[in-house]
Amino acid sequence: MMEFTNLLLLTVILINFFTLGSSRLVACIRIVALQGALLALLPLLTHGLSFHSILLSAGAFCFKGILIPWLLLRAVREVRIRREVEPIIGFVPTLILGALTTAGAFLFADFLPLVAEHHDGLYVPVALATMFAGFLLLITRRKAITQVLGYLMLENGIFIIGVLLSEALPLMVEGGVLLDLLVGVFVMGIVLNQINREFSSLDTERLSALKE
């Protein structure tokens, strides 16, 4: 069981690198959806079959793996965004930054005052690394929709930490987080539509030059 979880978390890291290095928007959305779907397996693998973990898994799978990616893909189609990601700093520097933050996450996780049973696993470092990768995606991409993607990845990282705590965490909190995310993506979709109608471009760089 432990090996399988490790392999899963490793795939999550591979997906982080893929999103940081990929130039295709649709491919990015699909792979982040895959990441969400894989993470949905995590509660089942960690805590075994119980009502709580099944509900958590099913919820995460529906939201992260199906619903939100579908909304994003729909937004790409409706708003007719160009299919390429436009980075503010190049792909190679982002990749290197991603690798540095991942390595940093692994080093840093060792210093955290964790419970003994969480110390050896990959959970905490992978969660931190995914969150950092999400941050990087948020910071370094111009398109509004890639920023939503970064937000999604950030949430994936939080979810991994959440799995560790899910015995103690009431279901309401998890559900709340997932709903928050959904609402966020909805709002972002509406905002995207509005921006598109007004400015004919989704480049967020231009928004910072707005004048009265």
Place this chain on the structure above:
Amino acid sequence: MIGKLVLHLVLLLLFAPLLPGIITKTKAIFGGRIGAPVLQLYYDLARLWRKGFVFSRTTTWVFLTGPVVGLVVPLLASLLIPFGALQAPVSFEGDLILFVYLFGLARFFTASAALDTGSSFEGMGAVREVTFSCLAEPTVLFALLVLARISDGLSLNTLFGSHLLAAWRSPAGASLGLILVCLFVVMLVENSRIPFDDPNTHLELTMVHEVMVLDHSGPALGMILYGASLKMMVLGALLVRLALPWQTGWWALDALIFLAGLAGIAVLIGVVESFMARLRLPRIPQMLIGTSLLSIFALVLVLR
């Protein structure tokens, strides 16, 4: 000792040309075609061997060293690596460095032979090949370092020893998974397979490896083709050992597992080639830097 050496070479020399055949067949099946017979490369080699050399008057002896070194180097390198559970015939401390730079030697002579033709077109191919392989080199070295760290040895025999099975189950399994991915990418680059280079295309702007061997003909071309398939088998051997670390103790069964693993890798390459388009040229270094970072990260994981 002699028996082991002979077995090693027989396996390598007989089985290697089958791999490109399997790849083409897989691609043909995915494309809905019947495709060339699996043994096509053997026929090609026999046909090329009966032909004569054609040399341009501008070339010197360097032109012929390219194919010869390209054929000899994989043979030498194969003696250093274990074929699945079959131990490598030659082994000493630090032979992993020799293994990596033997291929560097082959590359040097292939590129020199290409430059020797005096054609700017071949020079372009040489430039691309050297660029890509110098970016692929750190990945291999870091991957081997990870293995060295796990096995506490510096010869390829110990690196790919029987401890691998246990290592997959330990926390180090995560890094093994990462370097497996990295080595697969490197294998695709080094053998000029599709996402990086298309061995079948003859379009000037996109050729990388093929353009360097355009001027070779007859037996020299045969040597290049044979050398390329040997190289694929040698690099594939690393992957097979990593992915299938079982050993039974009977050499015949071990050899069978190894060959089946190689055939599996050939099928996998065929599948990848059927599903992916070629990457744009500027994207290739990016991808290779990505794999280098992954293997460095794998090293960080085992050092932790």
